[in-house]
Structures are given as structure tokens and as C-alpha cells.
């Protein structure tokens with residue numbers, strides 16, 4: 001069987017060429033490269049003398065879901081995805097509390113694929129095939145719906161739950177997934193919206209009005225999903241806040257209006273997940289059972305944990321490469337990719353960086369904290385521009401600061 005490679009092509013916003021025209025420009029360029037490496041990102045500087053291509057194309061990403069070995073271009077099945085990035089950003093759906101006149105952001109709506117989330121998918125690093133699995137799950141869910149599979153015979157739905165400790169990339173993965181789907185499912189859904197519901201805010205202080213707000217919010221959502229060629233990805237972050245609100249209401253700590261509002265939101269989300277063009281994405285910091293009934297039905301439930309040594313190394317390596325590209329760490333030096341056998345790179349700055357990554361992984365340092373280390377390292381532990389070995393030593397010092405600060409917070 002021939003390997004399948006997905007070629008994601010960002011078309012320039014001012015380009016008026018049609019998709020076939022773009023394909024005709026990209027194909028010879030790829031064939032000329034001879035071999036294609038999954039994960040490769042080809043930007044303007046890689047497009048060389050292909051002036052026509054450069055005029056219309058901003059970036060080409062080579063993606064393969066199953067493996068990361070090099071493929072001979074002419075022997076692969078290339079699936080092209082050509083898209084433009086939306087640059088308008090989010091539209092905030094504000095609502096006003098009629099009793100106080102206060103404005104409140106109930107939801108943010110993004111048109112996808114958006115410039116904002118460009119590259120987010122590639123920036124997220126996990127050991128398991130978490131990213132690939134979630135795309136597969138969702139693609140299969142749409143395939144079943146397309147083929148008219150009877151949901152009473154085979155149970156499946158379009159609710160995704162990502163749970164795990166703070167800062168492990170759950171919210172980012174939901175956004176990146178929505179962006180990925182907008183690229184991959186463009187034929188079926190030429191329009192994609194990501195609706196981020198501010199559930200936490202909805203139920204934190206607006207109880208008297210929350211019921212009405214929920215009703216209005218879903219009226220708007222209904223308008224969005226009424227278009228069958230539009231895919232609506234609805235993100236409910238920190239879904240456990242709904243369960244908290246309900247519990248507080250049941251225990252009499254909150255007015256009984258609030259329980260009606262929370263229940264209304266849950267019922268509406270439940271209705272939404274049955275729409276063939278809606279996908280509900282949820283995240284939670286609570287790793288045990290989340291007593292939100294509709295989340296129970298999610299068949300795509302994945303735990304997202306802190307990065308392992310290998311993933312932490314990849315994240316920090318990416319940070320170092322970025323700083324070398326920007327001239328803040330000089331001179332430019334090669335940092336080896338992690339070894340397939342999971343062993344530390346032998347010698348040099350690679351080995352030192354691996355030691356930092358392994359120490360971070362041993363203490364379950366989150367992806368969010370890791371991405372902050374280079375900033376702390378530069379701010380506190382090096383003066384001016386540093387060589388790579390010095391910068392890695394500074395990262396090590398920054399990690400020790402971070403661990404000491406976290407320990408102090410827990411005392």
C-alpha cells in the first residue's frame with residue numbers, strides 16, 4: 001500500500017488562484033524535493049527559485065498521521081489541503097445583565113482556519129499519539145454520520161473530553177484540533193466556527209440572569225448550526241465548573257435559578273451534540289469522575305499528562321532553536337532530535353539539555369511552565385546574548401528556581 005501524506009498549503013490572502021492552479025504549482029516543487037519528511041514545514045525561504053509558487057503560497061506543511069519516516073514523493077499518495085488563514089480574530093459575543101447594565105463576554109467566536117492558531121498543532125508535543133488519535137476519532141465520527149450508521153446500533157458521538165493537570169495543553173489541543181479539522185474537512189465543511197463558551201464566567205456571578213443568558217447563547221448557536229455546510233466546534237473549558245455550580249445550588253448555597261441555568265446549558269449541549277455538524281470539545285482539570293452527565297457520554301476521553309523527558313526535550317529544543325533564530329542565543333548550533341530509543345543524546349549541549357528535560361519530567365513540570373523557562377533563564381541567569389551551552393546552564397538554573405517557587409507555594 002502506498003503511504004499517504006497530507007500536504008497542507010497556506011495560500012496567501014491576496015492570491016486569487018484556484019485550488020487546482022495551486023496544486024499545479026506545488027506538485028512539481030514537491031517532486032523536485034524527491035523525499036518528503038512528515039512534520040516538515042516549508043516556508044518562503046525554502047521555496048527557492050519557485051517564484052510563481054511564492055507569489056501564491058505562504059507555507060507548506062507535510063503531515064502524516066501514522067509514522068514519521070521519510071517518504072519518496074513520487075511513491076506516495078499526496079492529499080492536498082489548500083486554505084487561507086482568517087485574520088479577523090475572535091468576535092466576542094457580549095451580553096448585558098439587564099439588572100446592572102454590566103457587559104459580559106458569554107462566548108468568543110472564531111472563523112477557522114485562523115491566523116491565531118496557525119502552527120499551534122505543530123507546537124504541541126506529546127509522547128503518545130494523542131493528537132493523531134483525536135483527529136482520527138473525530139474524522140471517524142463524521143464518516144459514520146455520513147454513511148448513515150444507525151446510532152442505536154453502534155454508539156458514537158461527537159463529544160471530546162480532555163482532562164489532566166493544569167498547563168498540559170488541553171485548551172490548546174482543543175483549539176488546534178478545531179483548526180486541523182477546518183483544514184482536513186474543508187470539502188465537507190467549507191465554513192468552520194470555533195465557539196468558546198465562557199462557562200466559568202456564565203455561572204460565577206450571574207445567577208439571576210444566567211438562565212436567560214444561556215437561552216440567548218443557544219439561540220445564537222442554533223443560528224450558526226442551521227447551516228449544514230458549517231462545522232461548529234463548541235469549546236467548554238473547565239467543564240467541572242458546571243458541576244460545582246450545580247452542587248452549590250443543590251446545597252442551597254446559591255439561588256435555585258442557578259441550577260435551572262446549569263441544567264439548561266447541559267441539556268442544550270446534549271442537544272447540540274446530536275447535530276451532524278456540531279462537535280463539543282470539553283476540558284477539565286479534575287482527573288477523577290466529572291459528574292457532568294453529558295460528559296460521561298463522551299467516547300473520546302483522553303488524559304493529558306505532563307511531558308515526559310522526551311517531550312520536554314522537544315519543547316525546550318524548539319525554544320532554543322527559536323532563540324538562536326532570533327540571535328539571542330549565538331552562534332547557531334545544531335541540537336540533535338531525540339533518539340528513537342529514548343536514550344539521552346551523547347555529549348554536547350544536547351546531553352545537557354536532556355538532563356534539564358529529564359529533571360523537569362521527574363518533577364512533572366507542565367508544558368506551560370517549560371515554555372516559560374527560557375524567558376526566566378534569559379531574564380535572570382544570563383547577561384545579554386549567550387552561547388548555547390551557557391544558555392542551557394541558565395535553563396537548568398531557571399528550572400531549579402521554578403521548582404523551589406512551586407515548593408514554597410505548597411508550604
Ligand SMILES: Nc1ncnc2c1ncn2[C@@H]1O[C@H](COP(=O)(O)OP(=O)(O)OP(=O)(O)O)[C@@H](O)[C@H]1O
Nearest residue numbers: 123124125165166167168169170171172285367368
Ligand atoms: N505538551 C505540550 N507541548 C507543547 N506545549 C505545551 C504542552 N502543554 C502545554 N503547553 C503550552 O503551555 C501553555 C498552556 O497550555 P493550555 O492553556 O492549553 O493548558 P491547559 O491544559 O488548558 O491548562 P489549564 O488546565 O490551566 O487550563 C500553552 O502555551 C501551550 O503551548
Ligand SMILES: [Mg+2]
Nearest residue numbers: 170171237283
Ligand atoms: Mg485550559
